[in-house]
Amino acid sequence: MSLFAYSLAVFILATAVATALFRDVLSVIIVFGAYSLGMAILYTFLLAPDVAMTEAAIGAGVTTLLLLLTIARTTRPSTDRLRERIHLPAVAVVGAFVVLLCTAVLPEMYAVGVTDAPVWRNADVTQYYIQNTYNDTRVQNAVTSVLAAYRGFDTFGEAVVVFAAGVSTLLVLKREVFA
Amino acid sequence: MPASLEDVFLVTAAAFVILAIFVFYRAVVGPTTQDRLLAVNVLGTNTVVILALLAAGLDQAWFLDVALIYALLNFLMSIAISKFTVERGGVL
Numbered sequence: 001m002s003l004f005a006y007s008l009a010v011f012i013l014a015t016a017v018a019t020a021l022f023r024d025v026l027s028v029i030i031v032f033g034a035y036s037l038g039m040a041i042l043y044t045f046l047l048a049p050d051v052a053m054t055e056a057a058i059g060a061g062v063t064t065l066l067l068l069l070t071i072a073r074t075t076r077p078s079t080d081r082l083r084e085r086i087h088l089p090a091v092a093v094v095g096a097f098v099v100l101l102c103t104a105v106l107p108e109m110y111a112v113g114v115t116d117a118p119v120w121r122n123a124d125v126t127q128y129y130i131q132n133t134y135n136d137t138r139v140q141n142a143v144t145s146v147l148a149a150y151r152g153f154d155t156f157g158e159a160v161v162v163f164a165a166g167v168s169t170l171l172v173l174k175r176e177v178f179a
Numbered sequence: 180m181p182a183s184l185e186d187v188f189l190v191t192a193a194a195f196v197i198l199a200i201f202v203f204y205r206a207v208v209g210p211t212t213q214d215r216l217l218a219v220n221v222l223g224t225n226t227v228v229i230l231a232l233l234a235a236g237l238d239q240a241w242f243l244d245v246a247l248i249y250a251l252l253n254f255l256m257s258i259a260i261s262k263f264t265v266e267r268g269g270v271l
Contacts, residue, residue, distance in 0.1 A: 003190070003193040004189055004190075004192055004193040004196060007193055007196040007197045007200065008196050010200060011196055011199050011200050011203065014200060014203055014207075015203060018203075018206070018207050026212055026260075026263075026264075027209070027212065027215055029260070030206065030212070030215045030216060030219050030260060031206055031207070031215070031219070033219050033223075033253075033256055034203055034206055034218075034219050034222050037199075037219075037222050037223055037225075037226040037249070037253075038199075040226065040230075040245065040249060041196070041226060041229055041230065041233070044230055044233055044242050044245050045233060045237075047237075047239070049239070049241050049242055049244065049245050052245045053244065053245050053248055056245060056248045056249045056252055057248065057252060060223070060249065060252040060253055060255070060256050061252040061255055061256065064256045064259060064260070065255075065256075065259055068259055068260065068263050072263060082209075
């Protein structure tokens with residue numbers, strides 16, 4: 001469904017450019033919410049609803065609240081200009097990098113489902129996970145079983161980091177409420 | 180090949196995405212914060228509709244979970260920004 005994908009790409013590009021160019025902080029926060037809406041639809045369209053849920057929770061909920069709390073506790077700089085002035089050398093460097101990525105890197109990527117992709121050179125490993133994950137871990141989704149069982153210590157470390165971030169966020173919020 | 184019901188859902192979703200681009204025009208030109216807030220709120224409702232249409236068009240019922248989460252958090256975002264503009268500092 002290319003019409004859907006192309007119009008979605010135009011929407012995401014427009015929101016990203018607007019987020020970069022606005023000068024007023026509150027407007028940037030609002031427009032960034034629109035950007036995260038587009039990204040959530042894109043992740044869902046690419047059949048990754050778990051990533052889309054994370055984007056929904058982080059993009060629409062946590063990021064907006066934390067940024068609002070930040071400008072509530074500090075200041076919201078008042079500006080008379082609507083847009084940021086465009087820095088042409090920076091645009092040239094970033095544009096050259098994007099052109100390099102599109103011309104050199106993108107053609108090297110393998111299409112979905114191609115059997116001569118590098119992952120098939122270790123077909124034994126891939127087949128082992130596909131065939132044995134349910135018997136080893138009793139988890140039906142192979143990706144989930146790799147995350148939660150085969151590399152469980154790694155995921156445990158990430159969970160500790162997320163827990164620390166949550167505790168520090170609670171500390172900040174508590175000070176906000178009882179100030 | 181006759182157009183199936185799934186194609187109708189997907190074309191409708193594409194039309195909603197094109198509509199979202201025009202709604203985003205209001206979020207960009209403003210001119211007031213209230214205009215931008217309303218535009219993003221409409222975009223959020225639009226997103227929930229698009230996700231529901233994708234769930235029907237691609238036949239993936241679990242997309243509706245994402246739509247539900249977005250409906251809740253989009254409301255939270257609008258409330259937070261509204262409260263911030265009315266009473267500075269009282270976000271929560």
